[in-house]
Amino acid sequence: MQELLQNVRLVPMEHYVWLSSLLFCIGVMGVLLRRNTIVMFMSIELMLNAVNLLLVAFSAYANKPEGEVFVFFVMVVAAAEVAVGLGLLVMIYRNQNTTDSQALQTLKW
Template sequence: MDHIVQNIQGIPLNHYLIFCSIVFAIGVIGVLIRRNVIIIMMSIELMLNSVNLLLAAFSAYRGDASGQVFVFFVMALAAAEVAVGLAIVIMVYRNTKSVDLESLSKLRW
């Protein structure tokens, strides 16, 4: 396990900051531009994973494993989010035969 921490610490922290910022920005652009609900969910997961990577990098640089444990909890929460989100998308598709955001406005009362 120590060699993993040494590999993480071998890369400067600002490289992690730049990479995670770029990945997070790609996720934000995907949420703002796309109309497909599945693509939007993938973009949200991309943003969440970039934050997880940054949290793990900060935790490794600090030498504390509590941040890495928190990453596992966030990943479990993200898995539950995806399961519920995909169930909703499947039900919307069965009713409207589309997964675009425009079809969700038809589900109002």
């Protein structure tokens, strides 16, 4: 295990930046690409995770624990957000009988 971790230093910090920006942009693409609100919601989770990964990488390379604590709080907020968001989606499905984002235009007047 220790030997394995010793070799990880070869990974440059930039590669974590590229990876998280790529994951974030895939999340943005998912929100724009899909019409199913649940898949859009999952793309938002993907974006949150991309940011989390970057925060952990920076805090590990800088040897500062604040970033990891912040990631912990982001996870907490994400869990609360998912509970409320999925409750909203189920409510919308009950009223509209669809989760198509295109059908939710009642506020557009």
